[in-house]
Amino acid sequence: MSGFDKIFNTYDWNIAKRSIYSKTNADVESALQKSSKSLEDFAALLSPAAAPYLEVMAQKSHALTQKRFGKTIQLFIPMYLSNECQNICTYCGFSLDNNIPRITLSKAQIKKEIAVIKGLGYDHILLVTGEANKTVGVDYLKKALELIRPHFSSISIEMQPLGEKDYRTLKPLGVNSVFVYQETYNRTSYKSYHPKGKKANFEYRLGTPDKIGRAGMYKIGLGCLLGLEDWRTDSFFTALHLNYLEKTYWQTKFSISFPRIRPAENATSTQFPLLDRDLIQLICAYRLFNQDVELSLSTRESRSFRDHAIKLGITAISAGSKTNPGGYSNGSASLKQFEISDERPPKEVAKMVVSQGYEPIWKDWDPILEQNA
Numbered sequence: 001m002s003g004f005d006k007i008f009n010t011y012d013w014n015i016a017k018r019s020i021y022s023k024t025n026a027d028v029e030s031a032l033q034k035s036s037k038s039l040e041d042f043a044a045l046l047s048p049a050a051a052p053y054l055e056v057m058a059q060k061s062h063a064l065t066q067k068r069f070g071k072t073i074q075l076f077i078p079m080y081l082s083n084e085c086q087n088i089c090t091y092c093g094f095s096l097d098n099n100i101p102r103i104t105l106s107k108a109q110i111k112k113e114i115a116v117i118k119g120l121g122y123d124h125i126l127l128v129t130g131e132a133n134k135t136v137g138v139d140y141l142k143k144a145l146e147l148i149r150p151h152f153s154s155i156s157i158e159m160q161p162l163g164e165k166d167y168r169t170l171k172p173l174g175v176n177s178v179f180v181y182q183e184t185y186n187r188t189s190y191k192s193y194h195p196k197g198k199k200a201n202f203e204y205r206l207g208t209p210d211k212i213g214r215a216g217m218y219k220i221g222l223g224c225l226l227g228l229e230d231w232r233t234d235s236f237f238t239a240l241h242l243n244y245l246e247k248t249y250w251q252t253k254f255s256i257s258f259p260r261i262r263p264a265e266n267a268t269s270t271q272f273p274l275l276d277r278d279l280i281q282l283i284c285a286y287r288l289f290n291q292d293v294e295l296s297l298s299t300r301e302s303r304s305f306r307d308h309a310i311k312l313g314i315t316a317i318s319a320g321s322k323t324n325p326g327g328y329s330n331g332s333a334s335l336k337q338f339e340i341s342d343e344r345p346p347k348e349v350a351k352m353v354v355s356q357g358y359e360p361i362w363k364d365w366d367p368i369l370e371q372n373a
């Protein structure tokens, strides 16, 4: 043990959960008063006891976000390169046991996707693949990057966890951010949601952000799939992970995403629903806990929820997303990973952002920024 696992293994899920659910009004009020908040304060802000304080949390979160990030919202878009996957994940449309046509984009198809995405105005792209090492491993990604890099100043990836050496290789090829979500920090539940494939290895996934940090990536994205387990306890462990990584890789930026489980082909439904009000509480709790972390919301969320949430702590949103490979240039010919909720085109989302007094940022990073950092 040499990374986050060393800290994680000193915690017990049930004890952490009991602690969160036993927080009192006094704990919440004490947390709200402090300028610098501990993990225990975060637990109080997440707890059921904090629900009556949502309005004051929202006001503070709004003010802190504007102070740190200004009145800006970053826009990004995912490009799905492949729906091939060797894992069984019981909540995902791309799961190996799901009998769907598998597609990995060819060079010609990638070029078509680039043309459509550039036409939408984007300069920041998130590349997404399933986890199929043989067909969409590092070699495939390298070839894809040759085509993609000239058109985008910022490239993020969300794919199978890789080794530190691979991340080091990808950095000079244009990848500046890596998103790897633990899905759930509950080891027992994790095993039941991920019964087969490399992803079944909880520890390997848990150790991946350390590898990304050691490789010197500009940004690491964390999160869990909200709805797989108790969202409060999972978020406590995500914050524990964030805290550790920030201290260890202090030159790296961090982002938290809030994927709420969505309907997908043949996927199981959630036993741990997260209400809109809960998600607002969670977003505000993160912002009060950490003023620097980027908070990101995808098109999994509804139009009305997203319009409301951008004023409460969110700093980045996707818009116009397609969650199937080739989805921008070829319509819905292939299967989606999950159903999109907010289907507005990016320009319409940008207009909404402006109407709320914010500036939509299509380009938030340039390699030159890192050289000067």
Ligand code: SF4
Residues within 6 Å of the ligand: 085, 086, 087, 088, 089, 092, 093, 094, 095, 096, 129, 130, 131, 199
């Ligand atoms: S969540 Fe990822 S790893 Fe799991 S089946 Fe879907 S694409 Fe594959």
